Amino acid sequence: MGLMISIKDIARAAKVSHSTVSRALQNSPLVSHQTAQRIREIAREKGYRPSAVARSLVTRRTKTIGVVVTRIADPFIAEVVNGIEEVANDHGYSVFLANSNADPDREVKVVHSFHERRVDGILVAASRVGALYMPLLTEMRVPTVLINNQHPGEFVHSVMIDNPTASLQATEHLIQLGHKRVAYIGDQFGFQSDTERFAGYRRALEVADVPFLPELTAHGDGKAEGGMRAMERLLALAEPPTAVFCYNDMSALGALRAIRAKGWCVPEDISVVGFDDLFIASYTNPTLTTINQPMRQMGSAAMEILLKLFNGANSKTNIKVQGQLIVRESTAPPRSGY
Amino acid sequence: MGLMISIKDIARAAKVSHSTVSRALQNSPLVSHQTAQRIREIAREKGYRPSAVARSLVTRRTKTIGVVVTRIADPFIAEVVNGIEEVANDHGYSVFLANSNADPDREVKVVHSFHERRVDGILVAASRVGALYMPLLTEMRVPTVLINNQHPGEFVHSVMIDNPTASLQATEHLIQLGHKRVAYIGDQFGFQSDTERFAGYRRALEVADVPFLPELTAHGDGKAEGGMRAMERLLALAEPPTAVFCYNDMSALGALRAIRAKGWCVPEDISVVGFDDLFIASYTNPTLTTINQPMRQMGSAAMEILLKLFNGANSKTNIKVQGQLIVRESTAPPRSGY
DNA sequence: TTGACAAACAAAACCGATTTCAATATAAGC
DNA sequence: GCTTATATTGAAATCGGTTTTGTTTGTCAA
Numbered sequence: 001m002g003l004m005i006s007i008k009d010i011a012r013a014a015k016v017s018h019s020t021v022s023r024a025l026q027n028s029p030l031v032s033h034q035t036a037q038r039i040r041e042i043a044r045e046k047g048y049r050p051s052a053v054a055r056s057l058v059t060r061r062t063k064t065i066g067v068v069v070t071r072i073a074d075p076f077i078a079e080v081v082n083g084i085e086e087v088a089n090d091h092g093y094s095v096f097l098a099n100s101n102a103d104p105d106r107e108v109k110v111v112h113s114f115h116e117r118r119v120d121g122i123l124v125a126a127s128r129v130g131a132l133y134m135p136l137l138t139e140m141r142v143p144t145v146l147i148n149n150q151h152p153g154e155f156v157h158s159v160m161i162d163n164p165t166a167s168l169q170a171t172e173h174l175i176q177l178g179h180k181r182v183a184y185i186g187d188q189f190g191f192q193s194d195t196e197r198f199a200g201y202r203r204a205l206e207v208a209d210v211p212f213l214p215e216l217t218a219h220g221d222g223k224a225e226g227g228m229r230a231m232e233r234l235l236a237l238a239e240p241p242t243a244v245f246c247y248n249d250m251s252a253l254g255a256l257r258a259i260r261a262k263g264w265c266v267p268e269d270i271s272v273v274g275f276d277d278l279f280i281a282s283y284t285n286p287t288l289t290t291i292n293q294p295m296r297q298m299g300s301a302a303m304e305i306l307l308k309l310f311n312g313a314n315s316k317t318n319i320k321v322q323g324q325l326i327v328r329e330s331t332a333p334p335r336s337g338y
Numbered sequence: 339m340g341l342m343i344s345i346k347d348i349a350r351a352a353k354v355s356h357s358t359v360s361r362a363l364q365n366s367p368l369v370s371h372q373t374a375q376r377i378r379e380i381a382r383e384k385g386y387r388p389s390a391v392a393r394s395l396v397t398r399r400t401k402t403i404g405v406v407v408t409r410i411a412d413p414f415i416a417e418v419v420n421g422i423e424e425v426a427n428d429h430g431y432s433v434f435l436a437n438s439n440a441d442p443d444r445e446v447k448v449v450h451s452f453h454e455r456r457v458d459g460i461l462v463a464a465s466r467v468g469a470l471y472m473p474l475l476t477e478m479r480v481p482t483v484l485i486n487n488q489h490p491g492e493f494v495h496s497v498m499i500d501n502p503t504a505s506l507q508a509t510e511h512l513i514q515l516g517h518k519r520v521a522y523i524g525d526q527f528g529f530q531s532d533t534e535r536f537a538g539y540r541r542a543l544e545v546a547d548v549p550f551l552p553e554l555t556a557h558g559d560g561k562a563e564g565g566m567r568a569m570e571r572l573l574a575l576a577e578p579p580t581a582v583f584c585y586n587d588m589s590a591l592g593a594l595r596a597i598r599a600k601g602w603c604v605p606e607d608i609s610v611v612g613f614d615d616l617f618i619a620s621y622t623n624p625t626l627t628t629i630n631q632p633m634r635q636m637g638s639a640a641m642e643i644l645l646k647l648f649n650g651a652n653s654k655t656n657i658k659v660q661g662q663l664i665v666r667e668s669t670a671p672p673r674s675g676y
Numbered sequence: 677t678t679g680a681c682a683a684a685c686a687a688a689a690c691c692g693a694t695t696t697c698a699a700t701a702t703a704a705g706c
Numbered sequence: 707g708c709t710t711a712t713a714t715t716g717a718a719a720t721c722g723g724t725t726t727t728g729t730t731t732g733t734c735a736a
Contacts, residue, residue, distance in 0.1 A: 003479070004398075004456075006692055017716045022694060032714060047477050052454045053394045054692035057721045060342075062391060064434075064455075072423065073416040073617075082411045085437050089448075094455060096402075097435040099423050110427075116390045117402075117432060118342075139385050141341070224621055253621045260623060279411075283562055283591045285598060285623035344722055355686045360724060370684060392722035396691045679736085687728070696719075704711070 005048050013046070014039045025050065056118065065121045065306060066096045066114030068107060070128075075278045076248070076295055080125050080147060083299025091307060093120070102128060108136065115140045121306040124149055125299075128191065143309040145302040145317075150192045157309070159302045159319045163193055166291045166323030167200030167245065168207075170273045173289070173325055174243040175208045178333045179271065183216040183241035185230045185251050194219075194247060197275065201245055216241050220251045227254025235262050242270055242334040249274035249281050249290055256284060256330070267332035277326055286329035293323055343386050351384070352377045363388065394456065403459045403644060404434045404452030406445060408466075413616045414586070414633060418463050418485060421637025429645060431458070440466060446474065453478045459644040462487060463637075466529065481647040483640040483655075488530045495647070497640045497657045501531055504629045504661030505538030505583065506545075508611045511627070511663055512581040513546045516671045517609065521554040521579035523568045523589050532557075532585060535613065539583055554579050558589045565592025573600050580608055580672040587612035587619050587628055594622060594668070605670035615664055624667035631661050 011018040016035060023031045024039035031039075042048075056062040067084055069077045081097065088095050096114060100107035107127060114122055122144040124133070137144050137156065145157040174182050184201045187194040198217070205212050218233050220226025227246060234241055235258060246252035252274030259266055266272050266286055274281060274290035281288040298321060305317050349356040354373060361369045362377035369377075380386075394400040405422055407415045419435065426433050434452060438445035445465060452460055460482040462471070475482050475494065483495040512520050522539045525532040536555070543550050556571050558564025565584060572579055573596060584590035590612030597604055604610050604624055612619060612628035619626040636659060643655050 004692095008692080018693080019695080019717080020715060022692095023715095026694090030714070035714085049450065049454045049478075051395075051456055051692055053391050053400060053456050054721090055694070056391045057389075057395055057692080057723085058694045060721075067435075071420065072410065073413070073420045075411070075413060075416070078411040078413070078416045081435070082409065082437065085410065085435065089436060094434050094436070094451060096432050097405075097419070097423065098427060098432070099420065112387065113432060116387045118389055118391050140387075224617075253618075256623065257621055279562075280591075280618055283595055283618075283622075285594065342722095346722080356722085357687080357724080358685060360722095361685090364724090368684075373684080389722055392691090393724075394691090395693085395722080396724045398691075677736100679734105681733085681735105683730105683732080685728100685730080687726105689726075690724085692721105694720085696717105698715105698717075700713100700715080702711105702713075705709085706707100 004051075005046055007048075007050065010039065010043050010046065010048055013042050061120055062118050063092055064094045064096060064117065064119045065123060065303070066098065066111070066117070066119040067123045067125065068098050068100055068110050068114070068127065069125045070100055070102045072097060072099055074126075075280070076276050076293070077125050079278075079295035080299040080302075083296035083301075084123055084303045085299075086296075087300045087303040087307070093303075100127060104128070104132065108132075111136055115142065120310060121145070123147065123302050123306065143306055145305045147298055147302050148193065157305050157317045159298050159305070159321065161293050161298070162320050162322050163196035164200040164203065166293075166325075167197040167275065168204045169200075169323070169325045170245050170275065170291050171201045171204030172208070173327065174245060174271055174273060174331065175204060175210060177243070177271065177331060179241075179243040180210055180334075181213070181216060181239070181241040181243070182210065183218065183234050183244040185227055185234070185244055185246045185255060186217065186219045187222040187226075187247045187251070189219045197247055220247065220254065222248060222251060224250050224254035224257070227251030228258045229254070231255035231258035232261075235259065235264075240270070243272070243331070244270065245273045245275075247275060249276040249278045249288060252288055252290070252330075253280070253284065256288075266330050268335065271331040271334070273331060275323070281326075281328070284330070289328045289331040290326055291323040292326050294321055297321070342389075343384055345386075345388065348377065348381050348384065348386050351380050399458055400456050401430055402432045402434060402455065402457045403461060403641070404436065404449070404455070404457040405461045405463065406436050406438055406448050406452070406465065407463045408438055408440045410435060410437055412464075413618070414614050414631070415463050417616075417633035418637040418640075421634035421639075422461055422641045423637075424634075425638045425641040425645070431641075438465060442466070449474055453480065458648060459483070461485065461640050461644065481644055483643045485636055485640050486531065495643050495655045497636050497643070497659065499631050499636070500658050500660050501534035502538040502541065504631075504663075505535040505613065506542045507538075507661070507663045508583050508613065508629050509539045509542030510546070511665065512583060512609055512611060512669065513542060513548060515581070515609065515669060517579075517581035518548055518672075519551070519554065519577070519579040519581070520548065521556065521572050521582040523565055523572070523582055523584045523593060524555065524557045525560040525564075525585045525589070527557045535585055558585065558592065560586060560589060562588050562592035562595070565589030566596045567592070569593035569596035573597065573602075578608070581610070581669070582608065583611045583613075585613060587614040587616045587626060590626055590628070590668075591618070591622065594626075604668050606673065609669040609672070611669060613661070619664075619666070622668070627666045627669040628664055629661040630664050632659055635659070
C-alpha cells in the first residue's frame with residue numbers, strides 16, 4: 001500500500017536514471033544488454049510491478065474495457081462475458097464489470113464511471129437502453145460495441161443474433177411436426193428482440209398457412225417466473241395450444257414447470273421450444289429443444305471488434321450471427337386426438 | 339480519445355487556476371460559493387469528467403477491486419459476483435473481473451495484473467490455489483478476501499460456508515426419510531470443500547448408526563458431466579443406493595439425468611439431494627432438495643470485509659455462514675420393498 | 677495608520693511512469 | 707588527429723489530477 005516500490009527505487013538500486021529503468025523493462029534497444037539485464041534482475045528481486053495507472057496517464061491508454069450487463073447472474077450474459085474476458089485477457093486488457101440491473105439511470109451512471117476510468121472501450125450486453133446510448137457515446141468518443149441490444153441501429157458497432165430467422169426455424173420445426181395451435185410466449189411487450197422473434201413466429205405461420213390466433217400469444221418477462229405465468233394463462237384457454245415457442249430458455253423453463261403443475265406431459269401433451277441453448281437446456285426433464293445462440297463467440301466477436309478499433313479501424317461493424325435449431329426431447333408431434 | 343478535456347481546460351474557461359477547479363469539484367470550503375458554482379456549471383456544460391487515473395496516481399487509491407473467479411459462467415460464482423458488484427458499486431468502487439479457468443498459473447498472472455493496476459483489494463472466489471496465495475499476498479500487501487476457497491487457513495480473511503454442518507443436515511434428512519443406502523457423489527478427490535462435505539456425510543451416518551459403505555462413494559468433477567458419470571457407476575452396482583447426496587447442484591443435475599436415462603424415477607426409486615440451491619434447483623423436474631448457500635450475501639459480505647479493511651480495520655476476519663436445507667420434490671422415503 | 681487575521685485564490689510540488697531532448701563517450705571514417 | 711556517427715545514458719517535460727505552500731486582498735481591532 002503506502003510502501004509500494006516505484007521505478008525510482010529500482011533506479012537507485014541499479015545506480016541509473018529512472019528513464020533507463022523504464023527502457024530496460026520495455027526491452028528497448030536503447031539500453032545496453034548488460035545494464036538491461038542487471039536492472040531486470042534487480043526489479044525481479046524486489047518484486048517490482050510498474051504502475052499501470054502511472055503508465056496510463058502518460059500513454060493515454062488504460063488497456064481496460066468496461067462491460068455493462070443487466071445482471072451478471074443471468075446465464076446468457078455470463079457466457080457472453082466469459083467470451084469477452086477470454087479475448088480481452090489474451091490481449092492484455094482488463095475488464096471492468098458492472099451490472100445495470102436493467103435500470104437506465106444506473107446504466108448511464110455506470111457508463112460515466114467507465115468514462116472517468118478512461119476505459120479504452122465499452123461493451124454493452126443485453127441492455128434495454130439502446131438508442132439512448134447515442135448522446136452518451138458521441139459525448140465521450142469511446143469505441144462501443146452493443147451485444148444483442150435494443151435498437152442498436154446503424155450508429156454503432158454491434159453483434160446481434162438473427163432473431164427473425166432463428167424463430168422462424170423454431171416455429172417451422174413445430175409446424176412440421178404437425179402442430180396447428182402453436183403459441184408464443186414473449187418477453188415484455190415492446191422490446192426489440194421480442195418483436196423480432198415474434199415476427200419470425202408470425203412469418204412461419206404465414207408461410208405454412210397456419211392461421212395466427214391472437215389468444216395464443218402471451219407475454220412474460222424473459223425470466224422463468226414470467227414464462228410460468230404466461231403458460232398458465234395459455235393452459236387456462238378453452239382450447240390450449242399443442243405447442244409453444246418461448247422467447248428464451250428461461251421462459252421455457254417456467255413454461256415447463258407450469259405444464260407439469262397442471263399434470264400434463266411434455267412433449268406428449270404439449271411441445272416446448274426455447275431460445276438461447278443455455279447449458280441447462282441439456283439437463284431439463286425432458287431436455288429442451290431450443291435455438292442455440294453462440295454466446296461465448298458473440299462475446300469474443302464483440303471484443304475483437306474493439307481490438308480492431310483500437311488498431312485504427314474505423315468502419316462500422318454490425319455482425320449478425322445465426323442461431324441453430326437444436327432438437328431435443330421437448331418437441332414431438334401432437335396427440336393424434338387433435 | 340485524444341481530445342479529452344482536462345481540468346486545465348475548465349480552469350481556462352473559468353479563468354481560475356486548476357487547483358481552484360479541483361477544489362470546486364470536491365465541494366471544498368476553500369472556494370467561494372460563487373466561483374464554485376460557476377466552475378461546476380462550466381464543467382457540466384463541457385461534460386467534463388475528472389480522470390480517475392490521474393486522481394489515483396496522487397491519492398494512491400484507485401477505488402477499484404479485483405475479483406478473480408474460476409469461471410464467471412459458473413452460476414454459483416455469478417451470484418457471488420453479483421453480491422460483490424452491488425456493494426462495490428454502492429461505495430464507488432469498480433470491479434475488475436478475471437477468470438482463472440482453474441489454472442493456477444493463470445490465476446497468479448491475473449493477480450499480478452491486478453497488482454499492476456493497483457487495485458485497493460482483491461476478492462477470490464472458489465479458487466483452488468488456496469495457500470499458494472500466501473507469498474503473493476505478503477509480497478504485495480493488498481487486502482484480500484477468499485470466498486469458499488481451498489485452505490484459506492487463518493492467514494487471510496475469508497467467507498466460507500460451513501460445509502460439515504450443512505452436509506450433515508442433508509444426509510440426516512435422507513436418513514430420517516428411512517434411507518439406509520445413502521451414496522455420496524463428490525467433487526474431485528482431495529479438494530477441501532469435498533473433503534469437508536464428505537466428512538459431514540460420514541458424520542451423519544455415524545450418528546445414525548448407518549454403516550458407511552465405501553462403494554457408495556463416487557467422485558465427479560463438480561459439474562453435471564461428472565455427476566452423471568459418477569451416478570452411472572453407482573447405478574451399475576449390484577445393489578444401487580436408494581438415495582444420493584451430491585457435492586453440488588450441478589453434480590445433482592447430472593445425477594438426475596443419469597437416473598432418468600436408466601428409466602428410474604426420482605424420488606420414487608432414488609432420492610437426490612444437491613448443494614448450493616442454484617436458481618435452477620427450483621426448476622428441475624422433479625425440483626431439487628438441496629442446501630441453500632447464500633451466494634449473494636457471501637459476495638457482499640466479502641466486499642464489506644474489504645471496505646472495513648480500507649477504513650483501517652486490521653483484524654483477521656473469517657466468516658463462516660450456515661447453509662439451509664431446502665426440501666423439495668427430489669427426496670422421499672425409500673420404496674417399502676427395500 | 678498599522679498589524680493581525682481570514683478568505684480566496686494562484687503557484688508549485690508531487691504521484692510514477694513514458695518519451696523527447698541533450699550530453700557524453702567511444703568507434704569509425706578520412 | 708580531427709570530424710562525425712553511434713551507442714548509451716541522464717535530464718527534463720509531460721500526462722491530469724490533489725495538496726501544500728504562497729500571495730493577494732479585505733476586514734477589523736488597536
